[in-house]
Amino acid sequence: MTQHLELESRIGAYEAAERAQDSIDHAHEAIAALINAKRQEIAILDSATRAWGMAVAGIPFRAGDRILASPVEYGSNHILLVHLAERLGVSLEFLPLDANGLVDVAELENRLDERVKLIAMAHVPMHDGLVNPVAEVGALARGSGALFIVDACQSAGHLPVDVRRIGCDLLVGSGRKFLRGPRGTGFLYVRQAVASRLTPAVLGLDGVSWHSGTYHLAPGAPRFETWEVDAAARIGLGVAVDYALQWGVERTWRRVRHLAAGLRERLAAVPGVRVEDRGVERCGNVAVTFRDLDPFDVRAELLRRGINTWVCLDNAACHDMQLRGLSRLLRVSVHYYNTEEEVERLCSALEALTSGRAAGRTAGVFA
Known part of the structure; x- marks a missing residue:
C-alpha cells in the first residue's frame, strides 16, 4: 500500500x-x-x-x-x-x-x-x-x-x-x-x-x-x-x-478457538468479571462486564499496558443488548498470532484492576 x-x-x-x-x-x-x-x-x-x-x-x-x-x-x-x-x-x-x-x-x-x-x-x-x-x-x-x-x-x-x-x-x-x-x-x-x-x-x-x-x-x-x-x-x-x-483459515480457526476457550476459563475465575458470551460453538470474541468498573476505564488501563480491547455500546447492538440490560461491555478478541502468555498477561491485569491493585492508578479514574 x-x-x-x-x-x-x-x-x-x-x-x-x-x-x-x-x-x-x-x-x-x-x-x-x-x-x-x-x-x-x-x-x-x-x-x-x-x-x-x-x-x-x-x-x-x-x-x-x-x-x-x-x-x-x-x-x-x-x-x-x-x-x-x-x-x-x-x-x-x-x-x-x-x-x-x-x-x-x-x-x-x-x-x-x-x-x-x-x-x-x-x-x-x-x-x-x-x-x-x-x-x-x-x-x-x-x-x-x-x-x-x-x-x-x-x-x-x-x-x-x-x-x-x-x-x-x-x-x-x-x-x-x-x-x-x-x-x-x-x-x-x-x-x-x-x-x-x-x-x-x-x-x-x-x-x-x-x-x-x-x-x-x-x-x-x-x-x-x-x-x-x-x-x-x-x-x-x-x-x-x-x-x-x-x-489456512481452518488452521487458524482451531488456534483461535483454543485461545478463546482458555481465556474464558481464566476470566471466569477473576473476581468481579462476568463473561457474557452465549452460544454452543463460540469464537474468538469474548465479551465481559465488570461488577464495579466501567469498561471504558478498564480499556484505558489495559491500553496503557499495551493490551488492545474494545468497548461495545448498546447503540451498536441495541435490540439485543437493551433486552439484556447491557449498556456497555468490553470485547476481548484473540487471533491466531496471540500467545497463551499474552492471555495470562491480560487476565493478570484484570485481576489487578478488579482488586484495586492497578499500578499507577489515578485517583478518581475508577470511581
Whole structure:
C-alpha cells in the first residue's frame, strides 16, 4: 500500500493505477477464493456498512412485505431496516432466541410465508462470542424463496465462511477486522442467480454498460461498484486475504478457538468479571462486564499496558443488548498470532484492576 501511495505521489493516481491494475483487480479473486464464490459474485466497496446497505436497499420491497432479522444485528444494519420499514411500509420482525442465545431455527420456520422477502442474520455478533447457525437458516430460506443476507464482518478471516455451504444469497464482510486488511474496505457477495433481482440505489460507470443512449446493469455483483476506488486500499485488501489463505483459515480457526476457550476459563475465575458470551460453538470474541468498573476505564488501563480491547455500546447492538440490560461491555478478541502468555498477561491485569491493585492508578479514574 505504501509503495503504491508513493508511486501515486510521483507519477499520478491514474498512471499508478494503470501499472498496478493486476494487483488492484486481484482483491476480487482473493475474496472469491476465501468464501468459495465466483469472481463475478464479488463487489468491493468502501466499508461493510456500505456493502450491506447497498445490497438491502437494492431489494424491490413493497408495502406489506416482511423482513425477519436476528436480534443481534449490528446497529447500522438495524437502522437501515427500521428506515426501510418506515419508508416503504414493510414489516420488520426480530426473531426469538433459544436457550443458548442463538436464533430459534424452528420458530423461524414457523414464521416463513410468501410475504417474507428477506432474512437478515449476523454470523458472529460484534458483542458476543456466539456463532449463529447460518447454514440451517440458509436451507430454510432457499426453500421459502426469501432472500438471505449474512453479515460476516466478524467471521471472515476468523472462521471458515463458505457461501455455498451457508446457502446465502448475499453476504458482506469487512477488510479491517479478522482479515487484518486496511480500514475503508468492505466486500459484498451476490449469488449470481439473484443479482438480476437487485437494483442498486446508486449507479456508477463500472456498474453499467451504455447502449445507444441508455444503460444496462452489469450482470453480477459489479453492478454495485463505482469507477472511482481507493487503489492502495484494494491492493492491501488483496494482500491481506492472500495472507489469511496462506495460513489456512481452518488452521487458524482451531488456534483461535483454543485461545478463546482458555481465556474464558481464566476470566471466569477473576473476581468481579462476568463473561457474557452465549452460544454452543463460540469464537474468538469474548465479551465481559465488570461488577464495579466501567469498561471504558478498564480499556484505558489495559491500553496503557499495551493490551488492545474494545468497548461495545448498546447503540451498536441495541435490540439485543437493551433486552439484556447491557449498556456497555468490553470485547476481548484473540487471533491466531496471540500467545497463551499474552492471555495470562491480560487476565493478570484484570485481576489487578478488579482488586484495586492497578499500578499507577489515578485517583478518581475508577470511581
